[in-house]
Amino acid sequence: MNQPTQHELPSYLNPNDLGPWGIYLEQVERVAPYLGKLGKWVETLKRPKRILTVDVPVELDNGTIAHFEGYRVQHNMARGPGKGGVRYHQDVTLSEVMALSAWMSVKCAAVNVPFGGAKGGIRIDPRKYSQKELERVTRRYITEIGMIIGPDKDIPAPDVNTNAQIMAWMVDTYAMNTGQLATGVVTGKPLSLGGSLGRVEATGRGVFTVGVEAARDAGIDLNGARVVVQGCGNVGGIAAKLFHEAGAKVIAMQDHSGTIYNASGLDVPALLGSYEPQQGIVSTKAGDTLSAEEFWALECEILIPAALENQITVKNADSIRAKIVIEGANGPTTPEADDILSSKGIMVIPDVIANAGGVTVSYFEWAQNFSSYFWEEDLINDRLGRMMRDAYQSTATVAKQHNVTLRTAAFISACTRILEARELRGLYP
Ligand code: NAD
Numbered sequence: 001m002n003q004p005t006q007h008e009l010p011s012y013l014n015p016n017d018l019g020p021w022g023i024y025l026e027q028v029e030r031v032a033p034y035l036g037k038l039g040k041w042v043e044t045l046k047r048p049k050r051i052l053t054v055d056v057p058v059e060l061d062n063g064t065i066a067h068f069e070g071y072r073v074q075h076n077m078a079r080g081p082g083k084g085g086v087r088y089h090q091d092v093t094l095s096e097v098m099a100l101s102a103w104m105s106v107k108c109a110a111v112n113v114p115f116g117g118a119k120g121g122i123r124i125d126p127r128k129y130s131q132k133e134l135e136r137v138t139r140r141y142i143t144e145i146g147m148i149i150g151p152d153k154d155i156p157a158p159d160v161n162t163n164a165q166i167m168a169w170m171v172d173t174y175a176m177n178t179g180q181l182a183t184g185v186v187t188g189k190p191l192s193l194g195g196s197l198g199r200v201e202a203t204g205r206g207v208f209t210v211g212v213e214a215a216r217d218a219g220i221d222l223n224g225a226r227v228v229v230q231g232c233g234n235v236g237g238i239a240a241k242l243f244h245e246a247g248a249k250v251i252a253m254q255d256h257s258g259t260i261y262n263a264s265g266l267d268v269p270a271l272l273g274s275y276e277p278q279q280g281i282v283s284t285k286a287g288d289t290l291s292a293e294e295f296w297a298l299e300c301e302i303l304i305p306a307a308l309e310n311q312i313t314v315k316n317a318d319s320i321r322a323k324i325v326i327e328g329a330n331g332p333t334t335p336e337a338d339d340i341l342s343s344k345g346i347m348v349i350p351d352v353i354a355n356a357g358g359v360t361v362s363y364f365e366w367a368q369n370f371s372s373y374f375w376e377e378d379l380i381n382d383r384l385g386r387m388m389r390d391a392y393q394s395t396a397t398v399a400k401q402h403n404v405t406l407r408t409a410a411f412i413s414a415c416t417r418i419l420e421a422r423e424l425r426g427l428y429p
Contacts, residue, residue: 155185
């Protein structure tokens with residue numbers, strides 16, 4: 001029988017099209033030359049520690065039985081229990097969940113929260129099912145993955161199409177199955193069930209905090225600085241509000257309905273106050289409308305993609321006239337576009353740092369659950385600010401040391417931390 005060589009991947013990781021997992025592997029390749037002696041462990045980053053695929057059978061309201069495919073991938077747990085959201089979407093694939101779990105390993109290590117990386121997903125279009133059906137899907141999924149999750153093992157959280165209510169069902173199902181209420185089994189819970197103050201705003205606040213640091217490094221005065229934001233949801237909306245409060249001019253915001261623009265700056269609180277997500281930002285009539293091409297080509301100091309992945313691509317990267325791009329969304333810039341932005345001298349604060357505010361306050365939530373002692377919001381925001389500033393500054397230092405982009409620097413710091421823990425722990429048995 002052929003034994004796999006050290007660099008040969010198992011067949012399930014090696015089909016012709018690796019999808020998002022392939023992008024992650026490319027990123028690891030870029031970092032490998034900077035890992036020095038730890039490079040001998042790099043192969044562990046290219047293989048998830050554990051992949052669980054589960055069947056989720058559920059009785060629908062009409063009495064028929066539907067089956068959904070669910071996943072939980074634990075990419076790396078050298079530094080702590082797994083951490084990562086659960087996504088409900090009809091296009092969820094194993095490759096996507098594997099890549100998202102790996103990016104969680106990198107994100108947690110990059111901002112130095114003591115978690116490994118994990119992610120979950122169910123291939124389901126939640127819009128087609130009732131609340132009762134979604135509750136049954138959630139309870140069965142958590143039961144199926146129950147043997148590998150727990151407050152000390154792997155801690156799920158909300159992601160696309162999952163929310164605080166779904167987290168509450170997860171806590172309850174885990175409690176019923178184990179016979180004890182351990183609220184720290186998931187984060188992103190409602191406040192009345194062990195959730196944390198500041199969690200809802202945490203990601204947008206983190207985006208703002210690293211933006212302040214980067215603007216200072218780039219010699220940009222935030223007062224009057226022009227800011228352009230894609231996404232008016234949790235991340236984009238909060239970030240826009242905080243930049244506005246700091247004296248910046250948010251000149252354009254875009255959502256699924258289109259773009260609203262005002263060269264003198266939008267009245268962000270009024271705009272968001274009357275914003276109906278279903279109807280979209282264009283219906284607010286808070287400014288002029290722009291085409292997507294015009295939106296990306298706006299001259300500004302700070303551009304914040306905070307909506308979806310793959311938004312800055314070879315098609316629009318060359319037209320971008322921002323000085324700083326802050327990635328509020330996960331994976332908004334393709335690797336080719338990243339190279340274009342870098343060649344134009346645009347500073348990109350990568351997602352693994354820029355949007356890590358969410359997982360940082362999830363860490364605070366988990367810590368509060370262990371002690372059953374809850375912190376005031378000021379303390380949470382203060383600690384979040386400190387961790388985000390430290391992460392940005394240490395990444396900027398590594399970038400200067402090696403003359404690389406902030407993204408490569410964040411990967412160097414993160415992979416070094418993960419592999420140091422790996423080496424210290426050694427191999428068992
Ligand atoms: P959200 O659902 O609250 O908001 C998403 C926004 O994107 C909405 O305003 C929507 O209209 C807009 N949008 C959708 N399609 C669009 C399109 N085609 N063009 C322009 N805009 C479009 O989501 P969110 O929680 O703000 O998350 C946004 C991104 O940030 C995602 O990539 C998510 O993975 C990432 N992220 C979120 C958190 C968090 O704590 N919420 C943490 C880390 C990363």
